[in-house]
Amino acid sequence: MRPPPADSDALRAQRRILELRARLNETIRRFFRERGFLEVDTPVVLPANAPEANIDAVPAGAGWFRTSPELAMKRLLAAGCEKIFQLGPVARAGERGRWHHPEFTLLEWYRAHAGYLEILADAKALLACVAQELRGATDFVWQGKPVSFAQELWEKAAVSQAFIQHAGWDPAHKFDPDRFDLDLVTRVEPALPADRPVVLIDYPAPLAALARRKPDDPARAERWELYLGGVELANAYSELTDPAEQRARFIEANAQRAKRGEKPYPLDETFLAALAQMPPSGGIALGVDRLLMILADADSLDGVLPFRNG
């Protein structure tokens, strides 16, 4: 008899991970179904993604794999869908590391007539729910250290405050993109509490991407990022609904790409036209593989990806 190929052995060893992922997916779907969200599926290959200065798309046919399902989901918001979610694959070129894989699973959900704080309440309830389901409690151990997804333990820190405290400057006052990224990973992120979810909130306007500026403070945008133990888990916005401002930001992102010698991306005119119809909304993208990594007590994404690439 021929021995089974090594690949089969390797995959068989991933049985526990396959089961955990299936349970996580089921839990996420039940969570949103119970709250009246509609699950949607939007195309994986697109003629245009949202241009972003630091996100490279993977070419596919005449277009690209989606870097996020965001634009299509916003067209659904504009079409009158008020609460929608999607769980599916996205791809980003060149991202490979302990917490990066070029193909990964994003969970995105959107609420019409709501903003980033309503999305924050959803996120708190969701994380408590998945921890309860997969670990039997909101408090559990990740890589030998206690962590808690208990809703009352979440911490919130304004980006400006965190930077003033840990890096000595306010990025909303005089923005410097290079210094921001470097200080974020070397000074701010390492200083965040590691045992509970931490939300960095209200980003400098130049980092708004697809978020609206704060009505009473245009130097800052209504955007938050969720961290757990140094791992960035999610990015949420009060969505920008002004087509002219959105177009200007896409053009600016392309200009930054061009400055680095990278190709600009085409603009999605269907999306930009639909944006005028979109109600004020809140939305979020959450990295499902990273969440699974923490819940499965894995050290890196490699531990929860049976089919690795590179």
Added chain:
Amino acid sequence: MSYTAADLRKGLKIELEGIPYEVTDFEFVKPGKGQAMYKCRIKNMLIGSTMDKTFRAVDKIDQPNIESKTMAFSYKEGDKYVFMDNKTYEQVELHEDVVGDQRFFLLEDLECEVLFFNHRAMSVTLPSFVIKEIKETEPGARGNTATNVLKPAKIDTGYEVGVPIFINQGDFIRIDTRTGKYVERVKLG
């Protein structure tokens, strides 16, 4: 010559502000909408200290001019150790601090790898194993071949090494220069 951040990997030797470093650890990071970066731990090859350094994907990193040459240990003078290229008779000196604990295992004519940074001798690496004579130890118990019980013994440089009970003064032993530990007894001749 220069590297880009994408070339970074464990073991890569780089130059920063005129100092050669070796990358001992690195991790790809990319905050949310931010740029790709490489968080590295780097070791100063001149003094051995380590530090953290984060490079952006767009950073250019200098490649240090490092050469390696096989040279024989010649003699010690004060706190300097002199090595010689047996073909060209070129001599270089290395300070005791740079040679470190390896100095205990040097033997005359022992061939070592000397690293040069910008043509100046920077460090030396001994062969992994050297043979040394036991100069001083309690007499061995004949027939006791246990290797798990150790007693202290001194070699010519005054270095004290744990050896099995059966080792006697005048015996030759193999020592691992990386750990400073006894490996085995050696019969010479």
